[in-house]
Amino acid sequence: MQENANLSVLIVDPNQGMRGSLQNMLNQSGISKVESAINASMAIKQLGKRAYDIILCEYDLGGPSGDGQDGQQLLEDLRHHRLITASTIFIMLTSEGVYDKVVSAAELTPTDYVLKPFTVEMLSSRIKRALERRTGLLPVWQLAAQGKPVDAIRACTTAAIASPRYALDFLRLKAELHVSVGEHAQAGSIYRDVLAERPLGWAELGLARTMVAQGQVEEARDTLEQLVQANPRLMAAYDLLARCHEKLGATQDAQKVLEDAVSISPHMVRRLRKLGEVALENGDALAAEKSFKQVVSKARYSEFRNPEDHVNLVKALVTRGDVQGASGVIRDLERSMRGSAEVDACKAYSSALLHEKMGNGSAAVAELQMAASAARTSNALSSNLRIGLAEACLEHQMDEQASNVMMTVMHDVSSPVSVDEAMGVFVRAGRPDLADGMGAQLRAQAQILLGVADEKRNMGDVRGAVQTLLEALHMAPGNLQVMVAVAGGILRQVNELGWDHTLSEVAAEQIERLRAMDPHHPRLAALTEEFQQAKRKYGISA
Structure with missing residues (x-):
């Protein structure tokens, strides 16, 4: 002992x-x-x-x-x-x-x-x-954990020989490590080799994930549909299958898959939240209400509660005409979560939705003003909530507030919303002039950030320079000067500080976009060769 x-x-x-x-x-x-x-x-x-x-x-x-x-x-x-x-x-x-x-x-x-x-x-x-x-x-x-995935992959091979009882564990780890560096084809080969020996749910699920990563969404969907039939309690397969349906535009099928999963395993908060979001998108307010009620209830005692769950529940209740229920949810939000700009924004936005439903236009505008103001000082709000808030502002001719809210989305490097998608919010609202104004403002800010990145690099802050360049790319994704600067900055960091798969993928994407937009660009050949040299240096497969 x-x-x-x-x-x-x-x-x-x-x-x-x-x-x-x-x-x-x-x-x-x-x-x-x-x-x-x-x-x-x-x-x-x-x-x-x-x-x-x-x-x-x-x-x-x-x-x-x-x-x-x-x-x-x-x-x-x-x-x-x-x-x-x-x-x-x-x-x-x-x-x-x-x-x-x-x-x-x-x-x-x-x-x-x-x-x-x-x-x-x-x-x-x-x-x-x-x-x-x-x-x-x-x-x-x-x-x-030390950021040495290539060494870890090699270690899996030798460790499996030394500890054969964990051979399957090492194969699984090896495949996951290949995925972590973007080598989805190699991971897929491992999963196929495992499946050739015996049918294992985790290997089939892993194979489906590599298919999705390589854009083979229909093949992944077919694989997953067979997998959930053979392994009806392999819950992660349902989540990935729902994602495949969403990618293919079949949101009703995605909702059905998530409902099946929740009926089997009803306690996973993130799955319930996803089901509620998909149901809202499908216009199924009853299903959305049911899901978000459970999310709010189950997350009540979590240290990581999300006030946006209350907003989505209010949306579902308002859509169904349950004004009293929506009012109760807002009171619960105010009573149980306080003290942050995120909560203030969610409470004001929820109240605006309720006032709008009750026909209190002036009260709705006042709440939207407070929500937009709080959103500008909160880093925790999702892009989806910000877009919904901006759209609500546009409906009330609150142009400045809508633009300010959308600008916070574009300043968030982690946001999945592209510039074109952000502009689409204004175009759909019949305000292309606002889209043009935001585009000009973003391009000007991107140029300023290029200068800031140069200063950081000259001071030896390579990582800081790359983060600033990524902010510029988020604001001006089609700008050739920004694309070249991002690719070059990332390759400089990789060569000096070690391989970073996520950043390297960004560099590769910028090089290929540059090739498509300007195949004779004077920096294209040098960037391409520098990227290949970095991959050879760190033993990354082509």
């Missing part, structure tokens, strides 16, 4: 007696570094301060009162917000007899789950098994 002495464990359980019993069991197994949390909120705060080797988490965290997140929702938050790493051992403890809850937990891939009641020997054996697997995979995880 001496090997367990340095392990740190976090017990997450609302029951004092169970926490004491678990600590006693761990002590008998030679583990003395044990801390406890009584609910998900406390666990998240503790994990924000330090890491633990093992987390023992009770599924039913609500306890007798039934309030608080459950273990599945906690695990969802921990993985999504990267509060735990791949090497963290997460063991779910449950006495639940309801199978769909077990499925919900299992789809988020805890290391293991243990059904109560259990003995010291049983818990010790599960921890030992998890530790052995972690020891085998840890060298690869460490290389990946």
Whole structure:
């Protein structure tokens, strides 16, 4: 048991007696570094301060009162917000007899789950098994965490020979690492080799993901439809299948797939949110209301609540004419979440929607003014909410507010909204003049940013220069000068600081766009050769 002495464990359980019993069991197994949390909120705060080797988490965290997140929702938050790493051992403890809850937990891939009641020997054996697997995979995880995916890929091959019992784990890791550096074809070959030996759901799902990444969306859809028939509880397959339907313009099919998934595993908050969004897009306000009510309820005790869920619920209720229900949701938002520009914007926007439905135009305008003002100072609002807010402003001839809100979208480098899509908001509203004005303003700002990037580069801040160049690209994506500067800046960073797959993809895209727009550009050949040299330097496949 001496090997367990340095392990740190976090017990997450609302029951004092169970926490004491678990600590006693761990002590008998030679583990003395044990801390406890009584609910998900406390666990998240503790994990924000330090890491633990093992987390023992009770599924039913609500306890007798039934309030608080459950273990599945906690695990969802921990993985999504990267509060735990791949090497963290997460063991779910449950006495639940309801199978769909077990499925919900299992789809988020805890290391293991243990059904109560259990003995010291049983818990010790599960921890030992998890530790052995972690020891085998840890060298690869460490290389990946250090930003050395190519080395990690090589390590998978040698480690699989040294630890054949984890051969499948290493193949899976290797494929995921190929995906992380954009080598989707190589990942697909690994998945196909695995499937040639035996049908495994994760390999079929991985293969479908590589298809989507390579633009083979119809083939991926067909593969996934067969996969969910053969593995009806492989929940991630439903999510990807819904995405395929969306990409193909079949949003009704996407909604149906998500509804099927929710009927099997009803506790995944992000899936419920996606279902609500798709239902709203399809004009199915009843389904959207049902989904967002569940999202608001399930996320109530999360440390990562999103006030936009309340906005979407108000949209659904207003569409259905339920003014009283929408008013109650706004009061709940005001009562339960305060103190941020994001919440202020969501409350004002929701109130504007309600006033509009009730025919109070002047009150709606006043709320939209407050929402637009708050949106300018919040970095947390989604692009979709900002676009909806801008469209609402345009409906009330609030040109300045609409332009200001859309400008915040264009200043957000992480926003998926392109310049053309942003301009489309004004064009659809019959205001191409506003689109032209915004375009001119963005081009001028992009030129200023090019100068700022030059200053940062001259001062040795290579990363800062690239981030500034990406801001310029977001504002002026078709500008040749910006495209050349972005490609060159990224290649300079890669050569000086190491391979970065995400940035390298951006550089490759700019080089190809430059080739399409101006095949005789004087910088094209040099950029192309520099990019190939960087790939050879870091062993990246062509």
